Amino acid sequence: ELFTAIADVEHLLETHKRIIDDLDFYIEKEEKRLSTLKRHLNLYRKEHEKAMEDIPNYLGNPINAFTLIKRLTTDLDHIEDSIKIGTEYTKNITMNHTDVKYPTLEDLAGAAQALTRLQETYHLDVKDLSEGKLNGVIYSTPMSAGDCYELGRALYNEKDYKNARAWMHEALRKYKEENTTYSFKESDILEYIGFSYYLLGDTRNALEWTHKLLAVDPAHPRAKGNIPHYQKSIAEEELRLRKERRGETGAEPEQEKPAPSTEYGQKERKAYEALCRGEVDVPLEISKKLTCRYLTENHPFLRLAPIKMEMMYLNPDIVIFHDVISDGEIETVKRMARPRFKRAVVHDPKTGELVPAHYRISKSAWLRDGEAETIARITRRVSHMTGLSMDSAEELQVVNYGIGGHYEPHYDFARKRENAFAKQGGNRIATVLFYMSDVAQGGATVFTELGLSVFPVKRAAAFWMNLHPSGEGDFATRHAACPVLQGSKWVCNKWLHQGGQELLKPCNLEYQKEGIIRQIPRPVPKTYR
Numbered sequence: 001e002l003f004t005a006i007a008d009v010e011h012l013l014e015t016h017k018r019i020i021d022d023l024d025f026y027i028e029k030e031e032k033r034l035s036t037l038k039r040h041l042n043l044y045r046k047e048h049e050k051a052m053e054d055i056p057n058y059l060g061n062p063i064n065a066f067t068l069i070k071r072l073t074t075d076l077d078h079i080e081d082s083i084k085i086g087t088e089y090t091k092n093i094t095m096n097h098t099d100v101k102y103p104t105l106e107d108l109a110g111a112a113q114a115l116t117r118l119q120e121t122y123h124l125d126v127k128d129l130s131e132g133k134l135n136g137v138i139y140s141t142p143m144s145a146g147d148c149y150e151l152g153r154a155l156y157n158e159k160d161y162k163n164a165r166a167w168m169h170e171a172l173r174k175y176k177e178e179n180t181t182y183s184f185k186e187s188d189i190l191e192y193i194g195f196s197y198y199l200l201g202d203t204r205n206a207l208e209w210t211h212k213l214l215a216v217d218p219a220h221p222r223a224k225g226n227i228p229h230y231q232k233s234i235a236e237e238e239l240r241l242r243k244e245r246r247g248e249t250g251a252e253p254e255q256e257k258p259a260p261s262t263e264y265g266q267k268e269r270k271a272y273e274a275l276c277r278g279e280v281d282v283p284l285e286i287s288k289k290l291t292c293r294y295l296t297e298n299h300p301f302l303r304l305a306p307i308k309m310e311m312m313y314l315n316p317d318i319v320i321f322h323d324v325i326s327d328g329e330i331e332t333v334k335r336m337a338r339p340r341f342k343r344a345v346v347h348d349p350k351t352g353e354l355v356p357a358h359y360r361i362s363k364s365a366w367l368r369d370g371e372a373e374t375i376a377r378i379t380r381r382v383s384h385m386t387g388l389s390m391d392s393a394e395e396l397q398v399v400n401y402g403i404g405g406h407y408e409p410h411y412d413f414a415r416k417r418e419n420a421f422a423k424q425g426g427n428r429i430a431t432v433l434f435y436m437s438d439v440a441q442g443g444a445t446v447f448t449e450l451g452l453s454v455f456p457v458k459r460a461a462a463f464w465m466n467l468h469p470s471g472e473g474d475f476a477t478r479h480a481a482c483p484v485l486q487g488s489k490w491v492c493n494k495w496l497h498q499g500g501q502e503l504l505k506p507c508n509l510e511y512q513k514e515g516i517i518r519q520i521p522r523p524v525p526k527t528y529r
């Protein structure tokens with residue numbers, strides 16, 4: 001009955017004003033929401049156009065691959081949330097289509113780890129990378145504060161606090177430069193930085209960054225609680241140091257160091273990375289003896305179609321055969337392998353379950369000779385090239401390396417006697433590795449004991465013997481596949497076993513290997529004709 005007195009109606013103006021304020025507030029929020037959605041839409045559109053211009057080149061770039069996964073995981077969640085709080089009309093729109101594939105948070109973590117692997121192996125600068133530059137050259141779309149933040153978060157969740165911190169610093173720098181609304185705040189970045197310092201054992205910096213966090217968000221609940229804790233542990237540390245200086249304590253340093261990996265392991269890592277960067281030259285006394293020539297001998301067929309052979313190393317001999325797989329064959333092999341691809345897995349010694357192998361990031365499939373004439377033809381060619389029997393050879397293994405894909409140093413032969421002879425045909429006597437793609441940057445096959453990098457050349461194949469004539473494994477053949485920095489790396493390989501080689505390559509008691517192509521004395525100093 002408000003209308004009965006003007007005085008009461010006056011109260012309605014208050015209500016009226018409230019509605020104006022509410023609506024104004026609501027519209028402002030909606031506009032902000034829509035402008036964020038529009039910004040996402042524009043970015044998705046722009047990146048999609050860029051990708052469609054040259055798909056392999058776009059996806060062959062790990063930063064583009066990472067941000068694509070990010071747009072389809074965490075960004076999409078934010079978009080969906082934003083739509084959910086919209087009107088009834090928009091509520092019916094879903095981003096969850098069942099007929100397309102979505103990456104998972106595991107993919108995001110994998111892409112993040114791949115980026116740091118590349119960063120560490122190739123000595124890439126975080127700031128350069130985030131600016132989309134590689135060695136000073138434009139490489140990809142610059143990363144946004146949100147990209148860097150999500151990358152940092154993914155690394156933090158994987159307990160890689162050092163790299164998480166580096167990317168959060170980048171996120172902070174960009175956050176301050178950009179004028180964008182994100183689902184996270186400056187204080188979130190500061191908290192990640194502070195806590196990463198703490199987890200890395202640098203309490204002083206943890207404290208300093210927590211103070212910065214409090215300056216931005218004085219009511220931050222965790223920051224307030226952490227400060228006295230940090231102060232206490234700094235004071236304790238100081239006391240301990242002072243006592244130590246006065247010689248009062250013979251106590252062990254309290255902080256446990258990470259288990260030191262073996263000296264060999266560290267040295268090998270260094271060699272591996274330098275080789276991946278292409279910084280190591282083969283010693284002059286070997287390189288001066290290396291030749292290129294035509295191989296015509298191993299099989300009568302080669303008289304008609306000689307194979308171009310390039311020696312890469314002597315004793316152990318490592319050779320490259322050029323143009324030994326055609327573009328058509330490559331396409332057939334890829335087409336057959338694709339639907340069967342499986343990720344490389346290992347048995348987790350703790351749980352016994354099959355888990356993805358961290359040392360080998362790739363997908364592979366096996367193709368049998370009987371499946372297609374192309375596969376049988378490739379096997380025959382391997383026999384012509386090597387002069388070896390295919391009787392006990394394994395099926396053709398096809399491998400594709402994904403974002404930052406790699407295979408850490410290993411031997412192709414089995415070291416345990418029971419494993420070497422478990423398989424029919426004995427140990428893996430030789431490896432033939434076909435390169436089915438060029439790789440724009442990275443992705444070399446490197447021999448860590450020899451100091452040799454072989455950069456993939458499409459249609460070529462690398463060949464080496466894994467065993468000494470005595471049948472013992474040759475430890476000099478240790479090798480690895482470097483992370484792919486740009487592009488997609490496709491290889492296929494044939495592993496030849498001892499069985500069937502008895503007359504072609506008789507074993508003897510010698511440890512020293514003879515020339516790889518047994519029938520031919522080497523080296524024949526003849527270059528390409």
Ligand SMILES: O=C(O)CCC(=O)C(=O)O
Pocket residue numbers: 399407412433443444445446479480481482491493
């Ligand atoms: O992909 C490469 O370059 C090497 C692969 C390799 O060593 C293997 O599959 O055993």
Ligand SMILES: [Fe+2]
Pocket residue numbers: 410411412479
């Ligand atoms: Fe290998």
